[in-house]
Amino acid sequence: MRRTEVSNPALVEGRAPTYEWPMADTRDLVILGGGLVGMTLALAAAKSGITSHVIDRADPAELTAEGADGRASAISTASWNLFTNIGLADRLEPLGCPIAAIAVTEGMKPGRIDFRPKPEEGSLGRMFANRDLRLALFEAARAEPALAWHSSAEVVARERGPHGVSVTLADGQVLSGNLLVAAEGRQSPTRDEAGFSLAKWEYRHRAMVTGLWHEKPHDGVAWEIFYPTGPFALLPLLDTAEGRHRSALVWTIPEKDAAAFEAMGDRAFLAEVAAKMDGLFGALELSAPRASYPLRFHHSGKLVEDRLALIGDAAHGMHPIAGQGLNLGLRDVGALVEVLSEGMRLGLEPGDAQLLARYERWRSLDVFAVMAATDTINRLFAIPGRLPGIARRIGMAAVQRTPMFKQFFMDEARGVSGKLPALLAG
Numbered sequence: 001m002r003r004t005e006v007s008n009p010a011l012v013e014g015r016a017p018t019y020e021w022p023m024a025d026t027r028d029l030v031i032l033g034g035g036l037v038g039m040t041l042a043l044a045a046a047k048s049g050i051t052s053h054v055i056d057r058a059d060p061a062e063l064t065a066e067g068a069d070g071r072a073s074a075i076s077t078a079s080w081n082l083f084t085n086i087g088l089a090d091r092l093e094p095l096g097c098p099i100a101a102i103a104v105t106e107g108m109k110p111g112r113i114d115f116r117p118k119p120e121e122g123s124l125g126r127m128f129a130n131r132d133l134r135l136a137l138f139e140a141a142r143a144e145p146a147l148a149w150h151s152s153a154e155v156v157a158r159e160r161g162p163h164g165v166s167v168t169l170a171d172g173q174v175l176s177g178n179l180l181v182a183a184e185g186r187q188s189p190t191r192d193e194a195g196f197s198l199a200k201w202e203y204r205h206r207a208m209v210t211g212l213w214h215e216k217p218h219d220g221v222a223w224e225i226f227y228p229t230g231p232f233a234l235l236p237l238l239d240t241a242e243g244r245h246r247s248a249l250v251w252t253i254p255e256k257d258a259a260a261f262e263a264m265g266d267r268a269f270l271a272e273v274a275a276k277m278d279g280l281f282g283a284l285e286l287s288a289p290r291a292s293y294p295l296r297f298h299h300s301g302k303l304v305e306d307r308l309a310l311i312g313d314a315a316h317g318m319h320p321i322a323g324q325g326l327n328l329g330l331r332d333v334g335a336l337v338e339v340l341s342e343g344m345r346l347g348l349e350p351g352d353a354q355l356l357a358r359y360e361r362w363r364s365l366d367v368f369a370v371m372a373a374t375d376t377i378n379r380l381f382a383i384p385g386r387l388p389g390i391a392r393r394i395g396m397a398a399v400q401r402t403p404m405f406k407q408f409f410m411d412e413a414r415g416v417s418g419k420l421p422a423l424l425a426g
């Protein structure tokens, strides 16, 4: 059953809307999708005095149930700054595992690249269970008066007009605002209804995700091990209070092999995993249920239209190998909030076409660059044969020996290159 959670049904005290829009409970933003990106947007907007409706078809209790989303996310330094700036750092800090180094190898062969910053430079990001991120965001959302959260709610109609936007829910309630934001993830119906064209393709690969207990400590190292069949990533998670070591596994396999892997018992699956790790962490056990995700690339040519903006996976989706999808979505959040709050201070409406154009100009290049780089890395390591393998190892050795290259890649992993929105700049 649909539930609405509003800490204070009135708009934020002391902030009168800068534009005329007479309907009841009209907010600045109507955000469709309250996932990791949509909910972060609502909280970040609230810190700038921007009010929102957040509408999500899912039940938050189901989303945060143990095992519902067993993934973990690498949160870049820039994304961590955003979480800090919206007041989540105290809640999240004890739950994140700092990434002290990233090791990149081709099939555990000699000649790996180690990205290890100096201690005074800080970590390369932090690993969080998605469940922990969601719980922190949802707790903050419940306490935020500028945000009305409508969960388990089905949208049946969306309207965008010259004076504002509205959505109608299945129970007949109409929620209105000034700007519609699509944050509904890969299958965004709002994006599709608006007719945005997408560049997209299937990788014909599947990411198998689970958690591992392991005998030896990971020492905060994230491993990216490239095999011709697909990358195999081990991402460090915090030890338990009892000192048990654990990591998240994201193993990409060809789609044609997926059914066989999914049918395997846990013992056979662990044996396959162990074979790929060559004894790296000693004895292994599963620490979480196994899940799998089909992998696709999609990129929307446009990010805005009349009173509509796309953020997060609604706008772009990529291979998870570089752990950049959520981080890119959080950069969308920072840019959109900055553009809107600056415009609103000047008396413009959040749905103003100039503001949306500025958001699109800012984000388009960064999104395209990260997606193209991620896709290229993935394809380079997938080329089979001896000669491409030799070429890759020469390239890796060159990166390993050249501090400037290594610094470039570490800055990318931290998300601190390019023009950062103030909320992510620290």
Ligand SMILES: Cc1cc2nc3c(=O)[nH]c(=O)nc-3n(C[C@H](O)[C@H](O)[C@H](O)COP(=O)(O)OP(=O)(O)OC[C@H]3O[C@@H](n4cnc5c(N)ncnc54)[C@H](O)[C@@H]3O)c2cc1C
Residues within 6 Å of the ligand: 032, 033, 034, 035, 036, 037, 038, 055, 056, 057, 058, 071, 072, 073, 074, 075, 153, 154, 155, 183, 184, 185, 186, 188, 189, 207, 209, 250, 293, 311, 312, 313, 314, 320, 322, 323, 324, 325, 326, 327, 328, 329
């Ligand atoms: C295996 C794997 C590992 C990954 N690891 C990383 C990583 O380490 N680091 C990283 O940065 N990224 C990572 N990513 C990418 C990251 O998970 C996504 O980019 C991120 O979750 C996108 O968030 P989102 O809020 O845009 O979309 P989603 O998480 O898809 O959320 C969309 C929300 O919209 C709601 N919704 C959908 N349709 C409707 C509708 N019609 N009406 C109302 N609500 C609707 C849904 O219920 C959901 O809550 C990984 C992805 C995969 C597959």
